[in-house]
Amino acid sequence: EFRHSIMSQRLPKLRIGFIGGGQMATALSLGIIKSGILGNGSSVIISDPYQSQLTKITQSFNALNINNISFETTTNNTQCIRNCDVIFLAVKPQYLPGVMKELNTSFTGKEIIVSMVTGTTLNVLQTQLTNKPNQPVIRIMPNTPALVGCAAISITKGDYATKEQLKMVQSLLDPMGVVKKVDREYLIDAVTGLSGSGPAFVFMMIEAMADGGVKAGLSRQVALQLAAQTVLGAATMVLKTGKHPGQLKDAVASPAGTTIAGIKQLEKNKFRYAVMSAVESAAKRATELGKPKKSKL
Numbered sequence: 001e002f003r004h005s006i007m008s009q010r011l012p013k014l015r016i017g018f019i020g021g022g023q024m025a026t027a028l029s030l031g032i033i034k035s036g037i038l039g040n041g042s043s044v045i046i047s048d049p050y051q052s053q054l055t056k057i058t059q060s061f062n063a064l065n066i067n068n069i070s071f072e073t074t075t076n077n078t079q080c081i082r083n084c085d086v087i088f089l090a091v092k093p094q095y096l097p098g099v100m101k102e103l104n105t106s107f108t109g110k111e112i113i114v115s116m117v118t119g120t121t122l123n124v125l126q127t128q129l130t131n132k133p134n135q136p137v138i139r140i141m142p143n144t145p146a147l148v149g150c151a152a153i154s155i156t157k158g159d160y161a162t163k164e165q166l167k168m169v170q171s172l173l174d175p176m177g178v179v180k181k182v183d184r185e186y187l188i189d190a191v192t193g194l195s196g197s198g199p200a201f202v203f204m205m206i207e208a209m210a211d212g213g214v215k216a217g218l219s220r221q222v223a224l225q226l227a228a229q230t231v232l233g234a235a236t237m238v239l240k241t242g243k244h245p246g247q248l249k250d251a252v253a254s255p256a257g258t259t260i261a262g263i264k265q266l267e268k269n270k271f272r273y274a275v276m277s278a279v280e281s282a283a284k285r286a287t288e289l290g291k292p293k294k295s296k297l
Contacts (some may be wrong), residue, residue: 011171013039017080019099020090021048021073024116026057027146028088028176033061033069035175043070047080078106086169089115089129093289096120099130110164112136117234118192119290122185136161138169141191142176144199151177152195156185187289193283201278206231 011098016032018025029044032064061071074080077099081087091099096117107113109132115125116139137158145151153173157166173179182188206227213223238245253259266272273293284294 010039011037011168013041014085015043015083016172017084017087018046018090019077019080019087019103020092020095021050021053021057022090022092023144024142024146025088025090026060027042027144028090028149028173029057030060030064031146031149033066033071034064034173034285037171037175038069039285040068040069041070043072045072045074045080045084047074047077049075051075073287077102081106081111084111086112086114086172089117089125091117093118093120103129104131106253107132107135108219108242109133109135112138112161112169114138114140114169116140116142118196119189119286120288122156124290126158126160134160136165138166139185139188140169141188141196142173143195146176149177152198153177153179154182154188154191154195155179156182156188163294189283189286192286193279193281196286197282198279202231202277203238223290 016029016038018029025046025048029046032038046054046057046058055077058071058073081103089096089099096264107130109130113125113129113135115129115137118141122137122139125139126135129135129137138161139156139158140153142151142153146153151173153176155166155170155173157163169270170179170181181193206224209227210220210231211221213226214220234248237243237248241248249263253263
């Protein structure tokens, strides 16, 4: 329900490459293909060192039964970027130096490079990933709910990417969830800590709520479903009503009732402080990852 309505007008025929075939690359590539946004005759190619991972992605693509888009895989990064219009960089930060060295002279300068590498700045990508002086580069920070079309994604333009190129990349990502423009690059680390790492914090909360339900006598299955649905419902209320979460919380907590008794325990155990600190620490770690050799991985 929260997916952006897909543009009625399709994009032109495009060739899209993914360097790295992990979870995020899988989610974004299949999401783009499923959305129907790509023009007829478009193609997607994914590069990954592990053939087993590529086989898995190919099986997922085949299950979609899509005939107007071709799908290829390779273990060769240089082959992957050849003739591409858009290239998504989806490798872990520790593997990036090797990839930059390998691909430095292989770009034409015309491709739009879209990086989701944590902590790596636009400047580093513009000067070390490519040897072309005016290469269009865009940074995005997606999160794993892209797998189910409920992502929160930030998008930031480099020096040489045009507004039109930014718009095009945004339209590729729109079907995956919500795309927010972040103009100041240093804020991407904050996005990483909040929505990039955030799903893991929420999964822990769902698990803990379900444990509480089991402790109170519910079966594991029922407790988990109720906990997950409660978080989904609460998030939906925040997004749909536009009301402050504190106001929505107050509406649930009646005088001397069950909810306020639970809230007291959360306050006693510094629940808000724990969540704020988790986001802050994750954001700080994203900044550290952008400074090579300063921190041990």
